[in-house]
Amino acid sequence: MGRFVTFEGLDGCGKTTQLAMLAKKLRLESPDWRVLETLNPGGTLLGKELRQIILEQRQESSPPSAMAELFLYLADRAQHVHDVIIPALQSKTVVLCDRFTDSTVAYQGFGRGLSNAMLGQLNSWASQAIVPDCTFLLDAPVELLLGRLKGPKDRLESESFSFFERVRHGYLDLARQYPERIVVLDASQSAEVLSELIFSHLMTVLTPAQEK
Numbered sequence: 001m002g003r004f005v006t007f008e009g010l011d012g013c014g015k016t017t018q019l020a021m022l023a024k025k026l027r028l029e030s031p032d033w034r035v036l037e038t039l040n041p042g043g044t045l046l047g048k049e050l051r052q053i054i055l056e057q058r059q060e061s062s063p064p065s066a067m068a069e070l071f072l073y074l075a076d077r078a079q080h081v082h083d084v085i086i087p088a089l090q091s092k093t094v095v096l097c098d099r100f101t102d103s104t105v106a107y108q109g110f111g112r113g114l115s116n117a118m119l120g121q122l123n124s125w126a127s128q129a130i131v132p133d134c135t136f137l138l139d140a141p142v143e144l145l146l147g148r149l150k151g152p153k154d155r156l157e158s159e160s161f162s163f164f165e166r167v168r169h170g171y172l173d174l175a176r177q178y179p180e181r182i183v184v185l186d187a188s189q190s191a192e193v194l195s196e197l198i199f200s201h202l203m204t205v206l207t208p209a210q211e212k
Helices: 015-029 045-055 066-090 101-111 116-126 142-148 161-177 191-211
Strands: 003-008 035-039 094-098 134-139 182-186
Touching (some): 003 015, 003 066, 003 101, 003 191, 015 035, 015 134, 015 191, 045 066, 066 101, 066 116, 101 161, 134 161, 142 161
Parallel strands (some): 003 094, 035 094, 134 182
16 A cells, blocks of 8 residues: 655645645655545545635525535535545555545634544444545644735635634644644745655655555
């Protein structure tokens, strides 16, 4: 099997940039490593359509309810795991994914107030019980991260400050629950410093797999 690595955090934390930087470093380190960059939602053709529905600002109608939003994310994840993640892992690929099940717990659980017990069960079904080998949580104060967002905001980026505070609390709670998997890094550091920290830690996860 390959290795499954996820990046989590609030918008503005730099996770998408760090994922791309890590992919480049991994490919330079050894051309024998197969590396796949993907995202959730949006990692499949269906996922791209669902992502647009989830994130677009709708003036003519009410936004999705918390439960409707949840099931849109879960539908994306089920297709993503089936079409992309499982085949890649079976081909011994290092899969780098921008968001996964932790986002659902943080945003729909802590942010929207949905039951974490329910989310755990639904996440498990949608993901076929796949758990990342390593998760990098890029964390910083909400005001700092929101200040980095430029241009028009999508529906989730337009949420209240208190919403993002709850989401951040949710992420940090998950990190306390799963310290062996979730690596919390200070997102206020420079992109170059973060990249080195991420690459260094990931080598401890990947090297045993490559030696088998």
